[in-house]
Amino acid sequence: MERLPWLRRGFAPVLCVLLVLLAQVADSYTQYIVNLALIYVVIGVGLNFLLGYAGQFAFAHAALMGIGAYTTALLTSRLYWSFWLCLPLSGVVAAALGALGALPAMRMKRVYLALVTLAFAQLVVWVLVNWNVVTLGTDGVDVPAPMLFGWRVKGDTSVFYVVLPCTALMYWLAKRILESRIGRAFVTIRENEIVARCNGINVARTKTVVFALSAFYAGIGGSLYALTLGFIVPDAFGLSQLVLHFSIVVLGGLLSLSGAAIGAVVLTALPELLRDLQALQEIIYGLVLMVVILVMPQGIAGLLKRWGVLPREVLARNWRALARETP
Amino acid sequence: MNAPLLDARDVTVRFGGLIAVDAVSLAIPEREIRGLIGPNGAGKTTFFNAISGLVPHGGAALRFDGRDMLHLPAHRRAAAGMRRTFQSVQLVPQFTVLENVLVGMHTGIADNPAASVLGLPGGNRGELGAQRAVIEVLEFLGIGETLLQRVNQLTFAQQRYVEIARAIVGRPKLLMLDEPAAGLSPGDVKMLDALLRRLRDEWGMTILLVEHVLSLVLEISDRVTVLDNGRMIAEGSPAEVADDPAVKTAYLGNENV
Ligand SMILES: Nc1ncnc2c1ncn2[C@@H]1O[C@H](COP(=O)(O)OP(=O)(O)OP(=O)(O)O)[C@@H](O)[C@H]1O
Ligand SMILES: [Mg+2]
Numbered sequence A: 001m002e003r004l005p006w007l008r009r010g011f012a013p014v015l016c017v018l019l020v021l022l023a024q025v026a027d028s029y030t031q032y033i034v035n036l037a038l039i040y041v042v043i044g045v046g047l048n049f050l051l052g053y054a055g056q057f058a059f060a061h062a063a064l065m066g067i068g069a070y071t072t073a074l075l076t077s078r079l080y081w082s083f084w085l086c087l088p089l090s091g092v093v094a095a096a097l098g099a100l101g102a103l104p105a106m107r108m109k110r111v112y113l114a115l116v117t118l119a120f121a122q123l124v125v126w127v128l129v130n131w132n133v134v135t136l137g138t139d140g141v142d143v144p145a146p147m148l149f150g151w152r153v154k155g156d157t158s159v160f161y162v163v164l165p166c167t168a169l170m171y172w173l174a175k176r177i178l179e180s181r182i183g184r185a186f187v188t189i190r191e192n193e194i195v196a197r198c199n200g201i202n203v204a205r206t207k208t209v210v211f212a213l214s215a216f217y218a219g220i221g222g223s224l225y226a227l228t229l230g231f232i233v234p235d236a237f238g239l240s241q242l243v244l245h246f247s248i249v250v251l252g253g254l255l256s257l258s259g260a261a262i263g264a265v266v267l268t269a270l271p272e273l274l275r276d277l278q279a280l281q282e283i284i285y286g287l288v289l290m291v292v293i294l295v296m297p298q299g300i301a302g303l304l305k306r307w308g309v310l311p312r313e314v315l316a317r318n319w320r321a322l323a324r325e326t327p
Numbered sequence B: 001m002n003a004p005l006l007d008a009r010d011v012t013v014r015f016g017g018l019i020a021v022d023a024v025s026l027a028i029p030e031r032e033i034r035g036l037i038g039p040n041g042a043g044k045t046t047f048f049n050a051i052s053g054l055v056p057h058g059g060a061a062l063r064f065d066g067r068d069m070l071h072l073p074a075h076r077r078a079a080a081g082m083r084r085t086f087q088s089v090q091l092v093p094q095f096t097v098l099e100n101v102l103v104g105m106h107t108g109i110a111d112n113p114a115a116s117v118l119g120l121p122g123g124n125r126g127e128l129g130a131q132r133a134v135i136e137v138l139e140f141l142g143i144g145e146t147l148l149q150r151v152n153q154l155t156f157a158q159q160r161y162v163e164i165a166r167a168i169v170g171r172p173k174l175l176m177l178d179e180p181a182a183g184l185s186p187g188d189v190k191m192l193d194a195l196l197r198r199l200r201d202e203w204g205m206t207i208l209l210v211e212h213v214l215s216l217v218l219e220i221s222d223r224v225t226v227l228d229n230g231r232m233i234a235e236g237s238p239a240e241v242a243d244d245p246a247v248k249t250a251y252l253g254n255e256n257v
Helices: A005-025 A028-053 A061-078 A083-099 A102-107 A110-130 A156-178 A181-191 A193-198 A203-229 A239-252 A257-273 A275-295 A299-306 A319-325 B044-052 B074-079 B097-103 B113-118 B125-141 B156-168 B186-201 B214-220 B238-243 B245-252
Strands: B006-015 B018-028 B033-037 B061-064 B082-084 B174-178 B206-210 B223-228 B231-236
Touching: A005 A028, A005 A156, A028 A061, A028 A156, A028 A181, A028 A203, A028 A239, A028 A257, A061 A083, A061 A110, A061 A203, A061 A239, A083 A203, A102 A110, A102 A203, A156 A181, A156 A203, A156 A257, A156 B113, A181 A193, A181 A203, A181 B097, A193 A203, A193 B074, A239 A257, A239 A275, A239 A299, A257 A275, A257 A299, A319 B125, B006 B044, B018 B044, B018 B223, B018 B231, B033 B044, B033 B186, B033 B214, B044 B074, B044 B082, B044 B174, B044 B206, B074 B082, B082 B156, B097 B125, B097 B156, B125 B156, B156 B174, B156 B186, B186 B206, B186 B214, B214 B238, B223 B238, B223 B245, B231 B238, B231 B245, B238 B245
Parallel strands: B033 B206, B033 B223, B082 B174, B174 B206
Antiparallel strands: B006 B018, B006 B061, B223 B231
């Protein structure tokens, strides 16, 4: 079934090397797009935990990304905290707030969870706009370039060397989490809470974990986003940001880790490729999404898996070794 | 004499005005296969749901393996060592057999989450042990070759076995089976019969078996309990129960009235 096993083993390192080579020759704009794509890999993987694996229809991901971005931007620019402290802290702050999403998810029907999280998302943007004293409102916040061992992380190429290892680490962590009993518990509560409970899975705790985890990724993504843009405004984390996040996960493939990455790359690159067709851009964008949802519900990753280009994803570490043992 | 493994007293479940399970008491000693029979709607599945903690229920006592379960949520009861299957097979369709059965090992994997995720030495011991257990149990059930197949590609009988595998892979003390023979061919029912005996005799398991295929229940059970309209109407050896006039009436309808 797997046609190109060598491709699988070498894929991630080769991709990283290619990106580093690209960084040597890319102009600033191309580099900026690559950085954005890498950040959206983190964002997409984070949302896929919640929406894809655990099947929770929550709409706070863009707002949580905003919280991560503002945590970094405000603490570095106004209190002069180190970016290297703010990066993980942004993830933690977002995770703490995101975990609250598990409360409505435990006692309410799906549609209410959607409404409550949407209201939360609106509230966050409202606070960012109106709490001028702290957030500087619609004027936006400048994000100072961080220092690393006396080297100033300024310019898209420098930022790239921060973003790439972060994305690689977050992706690897996601894979490790999904291939453990935690990842299987996510999918089990999505499919059948009764089965989960009857097998000793604490549904409330699992939901709390997945909401926090997903938000942690949004927060880290937001922090890196602030670094990449160098300047952020509240509007960036509104409805269109949320639509982009959902599109990434759906186009790439729900329940697929590589899918979220593919979706992120395609949806960051696509608008840029279509830039010359400004008028048509939104239409093409919308059409692509509709076609994907209708024709390939498993997203691009599902299609590539069917063709044997992408490997299967089994949520059990070591399963390939088992496959070799048992004919 | 040893205390029974499961000791349920006056378990009662109400759905609005309907009393689906009406003060049913049941005590099962270790290593017994207990049949639970009764006509459609008698309350057998609801009784299972009450014992597993899925429906709110009343009761004077619910002791399992020496512990009080009455107020514990379902996942804690499962963790304490009671596992079950469902009347209609409940598997995760996107999962392979391996992943589905590993769900049954959820509480059996004691790895430190951080060590496991970061791949620290020994961090995967529980996970790898669980995978071994899955392979073993699938071999035991004769479906070893399905390990990496998606469950929606399996035959119905294979799916039933996967569900049983998930229930027994963690070696629970009590196994509750809700009509495991439904939809199986006579050949498969024979295999099931042999399997349940091995679980009791070799694994030391206690089994509570709801089944409509009476030939299977009466042949395999050490004792049989009969429900009708939520009430327990008889309990005894298979022969006693089969001869009980109240049981005959329940099954054949009220012909004598
Ligand atoms: N969730 C529920 N809400 C309301 N009534 C219910 C519910 N579940 C079961 N009942 C009712 O409780 C009674 C017992 O049902 P139950 O499913 O336990 O019977 P059973 O003995 O398992 O029957 P069968 O042999 O058909 O599986 C029936 O009258 C049923 O309609
Ligand atoms: Mg039933």
